Amino acid sequence: xxxxxxxxxxxxxxxxxxxxxxxxxxxxxxxxxxxxxxxxxxxxxxxxxxxxxxxxxxxxxxxxxxxxxxxxxxxxxxxxxxxxxxxxxxxxxxxxxxxxxxxxxxxxxxxxxxxxxxxxxxxxxxxxxxxxxxxxxxxxxxxxxxxxxxxxxxxxxxxxxxxxxxxxxxxxxxxxxxxxxxxxxxxxxxxxxxxxxxxxxxxxxxxxxxxxxxxxxxxxxxxxxxxxxxxxxxxxxxxxxxxxxxxxxxxxxxxxxxxxxxxxxxxxxxxxxxxxxxxxxxxxxxxxxxxxxxxxxxxxxxxxxxxxxxxxxxxxxxxxxxxxxxxxxxxxxxxxxxxxxxxxxxxxxxxxxxxxxxxxxxxxxxxxxxxxxxxxxxxxxxxxxxxxxxxxxxxxxxxxxxxxxxxxxxxxxxxxxxxxxxxxxxxxxxxxxxxxxxxxxxxxxxxxxxxxxxxxxxxxxxxxxxxxxxxxxxxxxxxxxxxxxxxxxxxxxxx
Amino acid sequence: xxxxxxxxxxxxxxxxxxxxxxxxxxxxxxxxxxxxxxxxxxxxxxxxxxxxxxxxxxxxxxxxxxxxxxxxxxxxxxxxxxxxxxxxxxxxxxxxxxxxxxxxxxxxxxxxxxxxxxxxxxxxxxxxxxxxxxxxxxxxxxxxxxxxxxxxxxxxxxxxxxxxxxxxxxxxxxxxxxxxxxxxxxxxxxxxxxxxxxxxxxxxxxxxxxxxxxxxxxxxxxxxxxxxxxxxxxxxxxxxxxxxxxxxxxxxxxxxxxxxxxxxxxxxxxxxxxxxxxxxxxxxxxxxxxxxxxxxxxxxxxxxxxxxxxxxxxxxxxxxxxxxxxxxxxxxxxxxxxxxxxxxxxxxxxxxxxxxxxxxxxxxxxxxxxxxxxxxxxxxxxxxxxxxxxxxxxxxxxxxxxxxxxxxxxxx
Numbered sequence: 001x002x003x004x005x006x007x008x009x010x011x012x013x014x015x016x017x018x019x020x021x022x023x024x025x026x027x028x029x030x031x032x033x034x035x036x037x038x039x040x041x042x043x044x045x046x047x048x049x050x051x052x053x054x055x056x057x058x059x060x061x062x063x064x065x066x067x068x069x070x071x072x073x074x075x076x077x078x079x080x081x082x083x084x085x086x087x088x089x090x091x092x093x094x095x096x097x098x099x100x101x102x103x104x105x106x107x108x109x110x111x112x113x114x115x116x117x118x119x120x121x122x123x124x125x126x127x128x129x130x131x132x133x134x135x136x137x138x139x140x141x142x143x144x145x146x147x148x149x150x151x152x153x154x155x156x157x158x159x160x161x162x163x164x165x166x167x168x169x170x171x172x173x174x175x176x177x178x179x180x181x182x183x184x185x186x187x188x189x190x191x192x193x194x195x196x197x198x199x200x201x202x203x204x205x206x207x208x209x210x211x212x213x214x215x216x217x218x219x220x221x222x223x224x225x226x227x228x229x230x231x232x233x234x235x236x237x238x239x240x241x242x243x244x245x246x247x248x249x250x251x252x253x254x255x256x257x258x259x260x261x262x263x264x265x266x267x268x269x270x271x272x273x274x275x276x277x278x279x280x281x282x283x284x285x286x287x288x289x290x291x292x293x294x295x296x297x298x299x300x301x302x303x304x305x306x307x308x309x310x311x312x313x314x315x316x317x318x319x320x321x322x323x324x325x326x327x328x329x330x331x332x333x334x335x336x337x338x339x340x341x342x343x344x345x346x347x348x349x350x351x352x353x354x355x356x357x358x359x360x361x362x363x364x365x366x367x368x369x370x371x372x373x374x375x376x377x378x379x380x381x382x383x384x385x386x387x388x389x390x391x392x393x394x395x396x397x398x399x400x401x402x403x404x405x406x407x408x409x410x411x412x413x414x415x416x417x418x419x420x421x422x423x424x425x426x427x428x429x430x431x432x433x434x435x436x437x438x439x440x441x442x443x444x445x446x447x448x449x450x451x452x453x454x455x456x457x458x459x460x461x462x463x464x465x466x467x468x469x470x471x472x473x474x475x476x477x478x479x480x481x482x483x484x485x486x487x488x489x490x491x492x493x494x495x
Numbered sequence: 496x497x498x499x500x501x502x503x504x505x506x507x508x509x510x511x512x513x514x515x516x517x518x519x520x521x522x523x524x525x526x527x528x529x530x531x532x533x534x535x536x537x538x539x540x541x542x543x544x545x546x547x548x549x550x551x552x553x554x555x556x557x558x559x560x561x562x563x564x565x566x567x568x569x570x571x572x573x574x575x576x577x578x579x580x581x582x583x584x585x586x587x588x589x590x591x592x593x594x595x596x597x598x599x600x601x602x603x604x605x606x607x608x609x610x611x612x613x614x615x616x617x618x619x620x621x622x623x624x625x626x627x628x629x630x631x632x633x634x635x636x637x638x639x640x641x642x643x644x645x646x647x648x649x650x651x652x653x654x655x656x657x658x659x660x661x662x663x664x665x666x667x668x669x670x671x672x673x674x675x676x677x678x679x680x681x682x683x684x685x686x687x688x689x690x691x692x693x694x695x696x697x698x699x700x701x702x703x704x705x706x707x708x709x710x711x712x713x714x715x716x717x718x719x720x721x722x723x724x725x726x727x728x729x730x731x732x733x734x735x736x737x738x739x740x741x742x743x744x745x746x747x748x749x750x751x752x753x754x755x756x757x758x759x760x761x762x763x764x765x766x767x768x769x770x771x772x773x774x775x776x777x778x779x780x781x782x783x784x785x786x787x788x789x790x791x792x793x794x795x796x797x798x799x800x801x802x803x804x805x806x807x808x809x810x811x812x813x814x815x816x817x818x819x820x821x822x823x824x825x826x827x828x829x830x831x832x833x834x835x836x837x838x839x840x841x842x843x844x845x846x847x848x849x850x851x852x853x854x855x856x857x858x859x860x861x862x863x864x865x866x867x868x869x870x871x872x873x874x875x876x877x878x879x880x881x882x883x884x885x886x887x888x889x890x891x892x893x894x895x896x897x898x899x900x901x902x903x904x905x906x907x
Contacts, residue, residue: 114703114804116620137709159652170650172659173627186880194856195619195828196800198874199903200668200885201626204659208652228709248562254585254680254737294709294747297740353648355563386563387650425650433653440653441643448642449655451891455884467654480638480894482517 001048001089001431003465006096010076014053017076021056021098024066029104031055040099043084043091044146045432047348047402052079052093059104061179061187061217068215069185071098077461078183080211082123082154085146087349088430090158090210094464100215102153108132109218115193117176118223122153122216126160129221138223141168144426145334153216159208161426163259166384167292168224170426172207179218180206183457193220205452210428211463213456227292230258231302232326235309236283236316240264241360243285247383248357249308250289255301257384258292261333264363266378267340267391271332274339279332280316287383288329336380337391344376344393348405352416353425356386365415366390373408375401387425388416414439429467437469446470451477497545503552505633505641505672511548512670512897513639520545521900524666526571526605527551529596530612534665534902535873536865542900550607553672558647561586565630565647566678570607570671577606587681590624591616593774598796598862600781607671613663616774617714617733619825620706625662628677632658634669637893647675660888666899667907668892682735686745687714687766690730691757695719695807695823698730701755702826703804705732708751710744716773717823730756733770773824779833781862794819794834795871796862797846802854803827812849817842840867847875874903 010017014032021030031037032054042049058064071078077097084091093099105121111133112118118140120129126147129140143162144150150160155171156178168174177191190203197203206213237243243262250257263271263286272279279286287309291301302319309317320326332339340347354362363379370377376393390412394405413423413433417440423433437446446468453460454474502508515522523537523544537544553569556577560566561584568577574592581587592614596604610632615624622628631645644657661669693701698717705712714733721727732752734744749758761769772778782792801809806827814821819834834842840863850856857875860868877885882904889896889907901907 113707115802116706159656161650165650169623169627172656173623182880182884188878188881188884190881192855193802194800194854195803195825196613196615196624196857198663198800198857198859199877199881200888201613201659201663202881202884202888204626204656204662207659208656210652225707225709251564251680252562254683256680293711293736294740294743296743297737300737300739353646353650355560355565355648357560357563382650385649387648420646421648422646422651422653424653425648426652428652429654437654440646444640445642445644445654448636448640448892449644449657452655452657452660452888455887455891478890478894480516 001435003050003094003431004471006094010096011053017074018054020070021054021067024063024070025056025058029057029059031057040081040084040093040101043086043089045087045089045092045430048089048092048431050093050095052099053096055099055101057101057104061181064181064215064217065185065187067100068181068183071461072184072459075459075461077464079463080157080215082151082157083125083149085150085154086158086428086430087351088424088428088432090428090430090466092431097464102151102215105153105217112193113138116223117193117220119218119220120152122219123151126150126152126155129223133223134226137226139226140174140221140223142171142174152219152221156207156216156219157209157211158426158428161387163261163382166260166382167256167258172204174222175203175207175219176222177220178203178206178216180214180216182214183459183461191220210430210467212453212467213462227258229295229298230290230292230326231298232288232290232320232329233302233305233309234318234329235287235289235314236280237285237287237312238283238315239360240285240363242312243287244356244359246287246309246312246314249312250305251384253304253308255304257289259288259290260384261288262286262381262383263333263336264379266376267336267380270339270343270378271336274342275331275335277328277331283315288333333380340378340391340393345395345397348392348394348409350390350392350409350412351387351424351427352413352421353385353387354416354419354421356383358419362388362415362419366412369408369411373404375405375408382425386421410436431466434467435469437467447472447477454478497547499547499549501549501552505635508548508550508553508635508670508672509639509641512635512637515546515897516637516639516895519895519897521897523547524670524899525549526608527603529601529604530599530608532599532862533595533612535905536869537899537901548670550670550672551605556580557673561678564649564678565675567647567673567675568606570605570674572606574604574606574609581678582681585681586678588628588676589618589622589679590628591618591622591774592625593776597775597780606674610662610671610674611664611666617716617770617824620715620828621711621713626659629658629662629674630677631675632661632671633673634661634671636669637895637897641672642669645675649677665902667889667903668898670898683737684741684763685733685735685766686741686763687761687769688732688745688748688752689725689759689761690752690755691725692727693730693756694728695810697755698728699804699807699823699827701730701752705748705751706826708748710734710748711736712748714770714773715826720778720820722769722772731769731773733766773822776822776831778820778822779831792862793838793864795837795840795842795860795867797832797834798859798861799830799832799850799856801828801830801850801856805853806830809849809853813846816845840871843871
């Protein structure tokens, strides 16, 4: 992966920039020594490392605004960062850029139950929001698996999902407003406590924009009353086709489960060896289905799902009879990544989304690829929404294996696109999938996205080298080629 | 002479817009034109709208996979056709799009028009609006380029979410050609619990309590003027889902609301017809519509998106300034206000400052005479930095201001 060449002029001015940062942010908020910056050199995608030029940790919106304005005026690049849990290199530093850490924005500012929302700073963790409201019977629905550590600001930047998003939506469906700072230092508010925001849906664009458009300094999230009951089924099938059919039939019956996850045989085996919760080892696909809501509804739907699974010849069906048992069912799925980690020195987690009914075919072709590359792969799958997480097992210490793993991963993502899916369901493009964007988008598509980037960040200083495979200057993107001519209409019907 | 072009393929839309761009001839983008009264009269300085691009010829469902919860269709497909197709498979558009056409004395409307206006009905607090259900889009920008965004899968963070940006952009950024949306299973059954004779403040409080309970209320509206059947104030709570669940939640919700007024229950049919009427704001429909109800077309009709628990205070302040009638939906988050006076719309400043003083939000002038819509901001005016950003976004799609210029904001 090639990152943009660091700008020599910026690097030459480093001392001057450090001094400027000290004027904006007092004391320990500016880190410029190599040891201090080392912890920021990578994010959750640890294959890529780069020391930042400077790390700045502001505490107030005014500081963020002043830093951004200075950087805009002095052509200094900025890489925004939350907890650094990105799996796509979204927070990977650049050698000539300031890493702007929002970790000190860690307060819950307001909980407003009457309007079912909370106003929080971007450095509050995803789980921290739920912790702030759960005593009163509420929770924040999106639950990415890094929720203990990942921050809401990062969740907005990546449009994070999680196990519950089939029923409760992604981050974009669960936020009402943000406060943000544009690259020129201007502070904006989008949305608020009201539900519909008029004008262009800039909140929608900001969500999932991977830190390329602005720095988020406050988020208003929706909170929901916690469902009164939840129970899970653990269903084993002889084939992924049968498992996939079960998912289709559940949804076909009008049931939208709170969570619906599938694992393939290698993932089941690894998880069971790790946590020993009684996963069946004689099946090709294990389906976990969680129903939540009022107890009457949960019990009724458990019965319906069991009937569907029985009808499809499920090899084993277990229904949780207690909270302990429900948590046990999930323990294996939640530990899938570390469980795979025990089997292999390194693994590479992919994140494609496919139309669900193509799953058996995709798994089949993936196992062919696995043989071709000589690397094992295990699959966990957000079955309800088609989001697939293949875990490619490799050993970085063996020459050439990392390259092979990356090529294998790229082929999997191309396969996802070929069957009608996309490169990334929830981990983001970042640096990791940047060069695959043209598999999905035409040159015109990508240029229009970059024009939107230019509307926010005309000097292209925010999170450089991410998302877009080819850089274009904003002036170049704005040019228009005009073809004057006659009204083109012999072909177009008129009245 | 104004020409209406009716392309039948995306390529023809590209051709038409590329031509308009070359000529710097602004065009009106429309489907069946049922919501033409929604927005500012178009025009951009001295340039008049020369021609119209009618997308109703781009029609038909191109993909519908009920088990994948996904549907794609051409933008000009009648909304009724889409709703009929999904209903046949026991599914629905969960955001419950209202029939805005009726506010302007028409019927019908297209998928593209509904997306361009980002409509949402009573299920909004639970299910979101059109923008929450759009998965992918294909559109022709004012640069005459066909671009796509999103896809056909629910979980997708590949590139910026331009589908959401185009949703609610009133045709000012691009002409939509194809749209992919998420569909959901329709509820097996529903019922509605009515509480009579509550004043607005008590109703807003009770709606908040109901939404905060674990009863999964999927509609909470307060009708101060009652319904056709009930003359006095009525507050309505809807519960949807599987029959055993609806019955159980109905019981607990009746316990919760009991003691606040007379309680009665509407069965499935009664519930459906009540919420269709709340969704379409029947009480404020245009006089020419065949709804049997009448509104006062000459007076401004406002739609206020507000902080839900401030709704009753906002309404009492507004009514003290401009007399009129109101309907509360979204547990207070949406207020419809039909003015009885104020034909020239001068009340807009007072209405907007009342909103600003009560937690903010948006006041949209949904219906008024063309003269009023020319002089009074139809959409909530934006603070300068936001307006400047919106203008740059417009510029990025439509640098020559060819598409529906001025429909949302002057100069955009």
